[in-house]
Amino acid sequence: MDLIFKSAIMGVVEGITEFLPISSTGHLIIVDQFLKFEKPFADMFEIVIQLGAILSVIVYFHRRLNPLVHDGAKRKETMELWKKTIAGVVPALLIGGILGKKISEHLFNPFVVSIALIVGGVLLIVIESMHKKEKILSVVEITYGFAIAVGFIQCLAMVPGTSRSAATIIGAMLLGANRSTAAEFSFFLAIPTMIAASAYSLMKHASGMSVPEMEALAVGFVVSFLVAWAVIAAFMSYIRKKDFKPFGYYRIVLGIIVLIMCLK
Numbered sequence: 001m002d003l004i005f006k007s008a009i010m011g012v013v014e015g016i017t018e019f020l021p022i023s024s025t026g027h028l029i030i031v032d033q034f035l036k037f038e039k040p041f042a043d044m045f046e047i048v049i050q051l052g053a054i055l056s057v058i059v060y061f062h063r064r065l066n067p068l069v070h071d072g073a074k075r076k077e078t079m080e081l082w083k084k085t086i087a088g089v090v091p092a093l094l095i096g097g098i099l100g101k102k103i104s105e106h107l108f109n110p111f112v113v114s115i116a117l118i119v120g121g122v123l124l125i126v127i128e129s130m131h132k133k134e135k136i137l138s139v140v141e142i143t144y145g146f147a148i149a150v151g152f153i154q155c156l157a158m159v160p161g162t163s164r165s166a167a168t169i170i171g172a173m174l175l176g177a178n179r180s181t182a183a184e185f186s187f188f189l190a191i192p193t194m195i196a197a198s199a200y201s202l203m204k205h206a207s208g209m210s211v212p213e214m215e216a217l218a219v220g221f222v223v224s225f226l227v228a229w230a231v232i233a234a235f236m237s238y239i240r241k242k243d244f245k246p247f248g249y250y251r252i253v254l255g256i257i258v259l260i261m262c263l264k
Contacts, residue, residue, distance in 0.1 A: 006035045007216035008223050011049055015227025018053035019187060019235060021124060021166030021247045022254070026113040029160055030258060033110065041213050043104075044202070048217060051198040052224035057187045060232045064139075065188070077140055081188070087144050088151035088185075089192045095155045096197075103158050114258035116161030120170075121251030127170055128243045135176035139184050146175055147185075154189065161255075164190065169244070179239050187232070 013031050017024040028046045037045060063069055067078040136142060153171030157164035165186050172182035209217070 003212055003216045004219050006037065007045070007049075007220040009035065010037075010045065011052065011220040011223025012227050014046075014049050014220070014224040015053055015056075015229075016231055018050060018224070018228055019057075019165050019183075019190070019232055021120070021163050021169055021244060022251055023113070023117060023120070023161050023163035023166065024050065024053075025157075026117055026161035026163070029108065029113055030110060041209065044209075045217060045220060047194075048198045048202060049220040049224045050194045052221035053228035054191055054194045054198075056225050056229035056232060057191055060229060061184075061187065065191075081139060081142075084142055084144055084147040085185075085188045086192055088147035088154070088189050089196070091148065091151040092154055092158075092193055093196060095152075096158060099158065107158075108160050110258050111262045112159065113161030114255045114262060116159050116163075117251045117255030117258065120162055120166050121248040121255065123170055124166065124244045124248030124251065127173060128245050128248070132173065133176065134178040136172075136181055137178050139181055139188070142177075142181075142185060146172075146177075147189075149175060150185065150189065154193070163251075164193070166247075166251075179243065180236070183236065183239055 010028060010031060013027050014024055017027045025046065032042060032046070058065060065078065065082070067075045067082070070078055136146065150168055150171045154164060154168050156162050157167040165183075168186040168189055169179075169182045172185055173179065177185065
């Protein structure tokens with residue numbers, strides 16, 4: 001199969017799954033079983049095309065995230081949101097730096113993905129069935145303690161199949177955020193997290209890339225950006241009216257299918 005075509009497929013998968021609580025990494029690992037990207041390019045590709053999805057967050061929430069379009073109290077509010085977001089990334093940088101290599105070596109396989117998908121699905125359903133007291137109704141109300149706590153919970157997503165968005169959304173909801181605030185902060189937290197991961201991967205592998213690989217990476221990046229932009233808009237509209245249970249059921253079904261594939 002042509003490398004560009006493979007990259008486009010992976011870009012679509014990444015764009016759809018990055019911000020939904022269904023695990024983009026898990027889906028990319030599964031799809032790669034069929035597309036057969038060659039390592040080490042595959043490892044870098046799966047991380048860097050996430051940067052395309054992250055760019056869609058910046059574009060979609062550009063007024064909320066850009067302090068230069070505001071003045072006075074609103075600008076200060078936006079700067080505070082960025083500081084809290086950066087604070088929330090620190091746990092992932094520390095724990096990822098210590099355990100990242102071991103996790104990559106031992107946990108990146110379909111069996112781990114299947115178990116993580118199922119467990120995460122069950123948690124989504126259970127949490128949505130609980131009667132939670134919603135104390136944080138806007139990202140403006142988020143504290144530094146809240147941001148750091150969600151940052152530690154985000155580290156669970158280092159296990160492939162867990163889903164960074166699922167971990168942060170579930171964590172934020174358990175800490176008292178309503179559904180839309182949890183999703184929004186999950187999006188914001190993804191920006192510095194994935195920029196750091198992508199920059200590290202590029203520095204590590206970029207010098208050894210061929211021209212066809214660079215072209216494939218560019219295609220995956222652009223496709224991921226466009227698809228993710230559309231998905232964010234649809235997702236934000238969805239969660240204002242409905243809960244995350246369908247995503248939980250989807251994770252369980254997908255996890256069982258992957259588990260069956262592993263056992264054959």
